[in-house]
Amino acid sequence: MGEVCFVGGFGLSLRQVGVSRNDFGSRRGVRVVKWARARVEPMRMSVSGSQPGLPGHDRMKFFVSAAISVAVFATVRSAMIYQVLGRSSMNRSLAMVAAPAVPLAFLPNINHLLSFWFGEFIMWSPVAKVLSLLVVCAAFAKIGGYLFSLADQEGEVDSPFWRAIRAIVNPFEDDFATVPTRVVSCFLASIGMVFFGILVGMVTQTVEDAVNSFPNMRIPAIVSNHVVVNGWNSSAPLALSKVVADGSKVAVITNHSPDEVIAEVRDKLGSDRGGKVYVRLGNPLVKFDLERVRAMDAKTIVFLSDSSYRENPDSKDVVSKTLAFRGSSNDFKGNLVAVVNDQRDEALVESILNGTQAKSVQIVNANKLLGRYLAQVVIQRGLNSVVREMMTSESATKLDFVAAKSGKGLVGELYSNIDRYNSLSGRTILGYVDSDGQVRISAKDDFKITSATKLLVIGDGSTRRAEGISASGFSLRPTETPENVLICGWRRNMTDMLTELDETLPPKSRIVVLGLDKQLTSLPKKLSKSSITQIQGKWVVPENLEKAFNSASINKVVVLASQQGADAEDEDSDLRADANSLAGLAHIESLVQANGAEVDISAEFWDERMHDVADHFNYANVIYPYEVGSRLVAETLREPLLNQVWNELLSQYGREVTMRPVTKYLGDEKTGAYESIAKTASEDHNEIVIGYANGKSAVLNPSGTDKTANRTWSEDDIIVTLSEN
Template sequence: MQFTLSELLQYRLDYHFTNSEFAKPVLLLMVTFVLIVLGGFILLISTGEDISVTLWKSWTYVADPGTHADTEGTLERIIAFCVTIGGMLVFALMIGIISESIGEQVDNLKKGKSRVIECGHTLMLGWNDKSLPIIQQIAFANESEGGGVIVVLAEHDKNDLEDTLESAIESRENALNLMGTEVIFRSGNPLVQYDLLKVGVLSARSIIMLASDNISPDESDSRMVRQVLSLKGMENLAGHVVVEMQDVDNRELVNLVAVDIAEVIVAHDIIGRLMIQCARQPGLAYILESLMGFEGAEFYLENWPQLEGLQFSDIICRFDDAIPIGVKKSVDGRVLLNPLSTLRIEQGDQIIVLAEDNDSYTVNDGTYKVKKNVSSVPQRLPMKTEKMLFCGWRRDMADMIMQLDAYVTSGSELWLFNTVPVEERVELLKDKGNKDELKCKNLVIKNAVGNPIIRRDLMVIKEVRVDRDGNSFYSGDEITVDQFDSLLILADHADQTNIQTSDSRSLASLLIIQDIQSKLLEKRKQELIAEGKIDEANSLRAKDPISEILDSRTRSLLSVVNCKGYVMSNQIVSAVIAQVAECRDLNMILSELLSADGTELYLRQVEDYVDIKRSDKFSFWDLSVRVRERREVLLGFKSVNETFPECKTVLNPSDKGVPRKWQPGDLLVVLALD
């Protein structure tokens, strides 16, 4: 193949310019050197002066265009003019190269490609609809320390992420408040080790890995496992890892490879458990939302040597500004919530408390005298069968049903009302590779087909069954929404990219159910009044539906539709992730609180513990000791005297030793085994 010398030179120049970042500066220096030397030798020949003098003159012509104005002689002026023109071209090229280099650096900064020089920061890998709430919760946690640093590494454009954060801060509704915390964005792939090192992964205090919301759950979980393996392979990793998974069955994949560094949060599993607990206990939603976040009281662990040797029952009243709820044993690291009263605090044990901040509480002198109540206390009634309604469908419906089955008593009914054909549901509920249908010990599953946002479908809910040939038919069993003990409106997770559409459907379904309930209730009251049963008519109350809300901006609309029960799904999951990121031991605590096994949250009547009719006043500590006699822990109370729902519930009150008058209907927030 024939090629010319110019083609060869052009090819070599292209190659060096493409593969070497110093090619342009080196070429510029060479051109400058050749120009100075060439001009110096021409001046040497024309003037006969010393070589050092002519080279210096040539340099001045190149460096300063005004120098050649003082040149005398026609030939020397021509030479000076030519060298000066060459020098102007050289400096023009130099300015172009410098400008291009600066532009590239600015572009790299805009694209988030520069290295982050931080230590002890919170690192967030990925970006989804939980990112902003997580940033807000971590900002709450850092407020007492004057702020902190959050570094976000995502495959999104850096400018777009910064605009999203700025819009959230400037929002008039639910504005994001960073409270001194700095948020730094970088663009990159969390699977690439180079990009991880760029954001200080080794020096981070904690690492949050967020699931991808634009791919299938199994693919997202597989991606999370690969990211965990990438971090596991790094030496000297300082912080622990919080991994958001989509499917509870995939939790063990992370535990198998990185149980020593990783804490797994399964978002759907958490929300499913929350929905079940809140539906069975009206008023619990607000309490759980308060406990999960850093705004208000949260859980802390600390060692108190002055309490060593005491039994757990002896430390109930030893904190003026905190409530002890359990112990983390120093011997084996076990976390014991609501332990036996005889459990002894040993050396190195950490006390788990509910407090406003980690530095807001201390041990008191233990001189408080508890008021005794020797009157008999009525025993709680045994559990009764329940009727529950699930409006909507979730891909983890089988997990929710099994969780609910562990809570309720035998013979309870669960009605599934959604648009999924019954034949298809039977197959979907065979999840986890089971060939047999879902087996429940206590629940009776009843299927109904209909659209939760269509009134005529909700007026009368009819059971649909499937025969042996796989054909569906109406069984003749039907029910109205006013007959249910609990109603759950599940968010539509089919379209993960549009959470506002899902919330709109939830609100529409909520409004229709409330309207149907009120009309049926009024009709029933009129019937009772006509029968002369006025007291029974006045005691009728509608069961408030529990609605799952994904977008925090929907919160302001809930008061408009008089929604008293709701679960902010993304908000609560984000708060849980943030809490575990701050302290990995909290994962065990929160997991037990949301599980049907072990210690759970309950709302109890104050009359279950003290006879408020025979005694005037009791302090919070008085009740705490009485509650402890049943192996329960008192966290707060819900008063019937307050006007606003948010003011009714008080967790970790500040005046624990001050007696107060308790009213019939006041509720106590307790941790109990059942």
């Protein structure tokens, strides 16, 4: 090998040493490729002056540096793998130790030690990820600068460290002439692409976490005099829609996914509910989480089960929520509403909440009321349409409470002496709230009305003509002729339903229940007024239906919402169960047509979207359990005292909605005004008239000429009353 020739000193610019481009070619030992950036560097020459190359010790440095860079890359990669695998763990360092490492062949202990401490640093420091990324990038830039100084054979790299940073930040910007510098440049470019890829991922994740922190309910709701919903299930959106429509603000505390709750709110309540419904994620049992929805500043708190009745028939979570709330409710003076599914839970929850200082406590057992209500619906065609209209808060025929002092000449009068149809414009008086806070639905009572008395009314105070309620028809409540009723399916409160049906049907009626053996074992074997027959088998099977129809001359059928095909984990399970019900109803209709008898069919469906399908059939009543339950909750949230009203109207205790023939009040007359009929019903029969029906239309709380004008009535016309049966 030859000797090393230095021209102008090591690392100096050729222009700085005064060498021109023209005479530089004669100087042996220096080769200039790009004159503008040419520098004088040492070169190893052969004796002949040809073939330059790196000295042996420089080559060794190059390969050692490359090995070190690979080792650092392997260590960082190992730590990143640990971090990703341990991301969802409570102790991420344990996840890192458990993950398969990429060991260094010559420093295994240091590799694991670095990985461990790197993982701990990442977990506990908020800026650790970005800082670590910058340190690693700087380390690669330093290594890259050293590799550039070793690989540069042509004097192309004037500042190796900054050129390495340039290669990382702006890959492939420089076009080097030699293979070694190109290899180093490509290596650093790949590091740069990895660096910026990770950096973009970090920024994206940070922004996403910041955005998600808002619906994840980390920020307390700034709201007061609102409704707090403690829990969430499939019936909640419909109940809240009535509250929000009335202008109230709602704050929901739930452990359900916030995205799912918000999606349901937008789907059921509309996308314009922003600013009216606030959703916060938290444990409803924890006081700190309740403070996120300002529970103590609410006007009403409603406790809901976190699963629907079909998914979970008991209300143990409601018991837990109310018990936890009582321990931290010293400052709450508003209304409490608890929605339960089980009668035993109803008494327990009521006793728990009565231990608070709340203004009122209302327990809604929609499931119990629904079973009793079904018994009324079965025997009165069109009744469900009437009750549904009365439960609609936007309706002109809704139930409400008003102050007696707002009427004409009511204060100081006895309740039995008032004119219930004209004392309040656009409203009919149905009852009053006594001094004990109990609602009395009455036609005649010797109760003295004061200025503080609240009156139960039907109507919104407007004098516009009430719109007719459409139904497939209306029928009278049977009073003498025995009925044969077929019940297809089963529900958990079946005993309540059968008891109510037995009290409602005329004596010597017959009830046939078609269901599975394990379901029938819990039913009573004997009723007080009616006989009961149990037929085992799936009711959707045609042979079983035919057997049931042959057992008695059936004239009324009720199909309960099917549990068959229903799966609580399947979001379309309600539709699958309703599809089975429709299949069974098709078989029932074929049997009815074959027998040629007139049969009233009442059907129950889980999913409200079945409205469009059910409207095509001539069913006597179509009931939606979720809808009825949601409307009961909505009515109670709108006015807590309405819970007492509906508990009476939807059971056999006290008054209930009843269809009566108009001839009962007209006698032999054919003409008369609605107002005169209502007064006759009140004075002679202790009944409260709330409307009338003819054909397939009913009108509640008529006003104007509908109320005062004489009209000719037919024998088929019906008067809708609140009667004691």
